[in-house]
Amino acid sequence: GDSTPLAAESERPDEAPPTERAAQGPTPDEPFRGSPAARWAAGTAGISLPEARATGWMSKSEVARALSRTRDFLAASSLDPGVLRGDRPTKAIALLNPHQKDVQEYVATAFRTPSRENDPLMLFSRFEKSKVRLVGDVVKTRGRITYREGERGALKVSTDVTYVYPVSPATGGSDEIVRTIVRREVVLSWDDPEKVVIEPGTFSLVSYRSDTTNGGCDTVTGYYEPPFGAKRSASPPDGPRVDPYDRSKSMETRMREADGTECGTATRS
Numbered sequence: 001g002d003s004t005p006l007a008a009e010s011e012r013p014d015e016a017p018p019t020e021r022a023a024q025g026p027t028p029d030e031p032f033r034g035s036p037a038a039r040w041a042a043g044t045a046g047i048s049l050p051e052a053r054a055t056g057w058m059s060k061s062e063v064a065r066a067l068s069r070t071r072d073f074l075a076a077s078s079l080d081p082g083v084l085r086g087d088r089p090t091k092a093i094a095l096l097n098p099h100q101k102d103v104q105e106y107v108a109t110a111f112r113t114p115s116r117e118n119d120p121l122m123l124f125s126r127f128e129k130s131k132v133r134l135v136g137d138v139v140k141t142r143g144r145i146t147y148r149e150g151e152r153g154a155l156k157v158s159t160d161v162t163y164v165y166p167v168s169p170a171t172g173g174s175d176e177i178v179r180t181i182v183r184r185e186v187v188l189s190w191d192d193p194e195k196v197v198i199e200p201g202t203f204s205l206v207s208y209r210s211d212t213t214n215g216g217c218d219t220v221t222g223y224y225e226p227p228f229g230a231k232r233s234a235s236p237p238d239g240p241r242v243d244p245y246d247r248s249k250s251m252e253t254r255m256r257e258a259d260g261t262e263c264g265t266a267t268r269s
Contacts (some may be wrong), residue, residue, distance in 0.1 A: 008048035016246035031166030037140040044072040046141030057192040113220035155190040213244040217263035
């Protein structure tokens with residue numbers, strides 16, 4: 001297939017990426033082979049930043065700094081090697097407004113006793129290192145960050161990014177590779193400290209959504225649980241069919257089409 005790197009995503013695409021003609025699967029040397037992610041950028045390079053301009057209470061340079069820190073949060077929550085191996089995302093948590101009580105309670109509860117209501121995977125990407133290992137040291141990404149003026153003159157920043165993690169069983173010597181694909185939408189607010197109780201260099205969390213392929217279904221352990229072996233070949237669930245690489249639909253539309261269904265079937269991975 002075409003291996004030409006894609007240009008950065010500056011706006012929502014009109015359609016899903018084309019399907020590879022050759023049915024070639026991943027290998028240890030080419031873990032993204034056969035998927036659209038083969039043409040995506042790696043790490044934060046795949047998360048495009050818009051041009052900064054003075055907005056709300058922030059000057060142009062302050063907006064640029066806030067956008068950069070927003071991408072730092074995405075890296076610390078979804079790309080950090082230690083966090084991917086199950087470590088606590090300390091750097092990411094440090095960027096959350098410590099005075100936003102409901103968010104702080106969610107984070108504390110999610111890591112202490114994960115549940116469907118308090119699932120750390122809504123914000124953070126984690127695998128249990130005793131069961132899963134990442135193949136190589138590259139995570140492919142595609143997405144963008146946008147912003148506008150929010151309430152009380154705040155800088156409201158929206159992020160919409162798809163992450164592709166190639167993984168294998170941690171034990172048993174298996175060469176099987178599964179790609180766990182996570183699309184995450186996080187909206188945050190860089191608030192004016194004269195109008196909102198907030199610590200310098202932190203933001204308030206407005207909303208967050210997450211949609212996962214090959215990360216486990218109907219299990220809430222605080223870690224992604226990719227299907228290997230027999231689990232991978234099991235009969236697919238009765239839920240909707242979804243292309244995890246299709247970024248032409250908004251997360252809101254994707255969730256509405258799922259209509260509350262916990263498990264669906266990915267058309268490709």
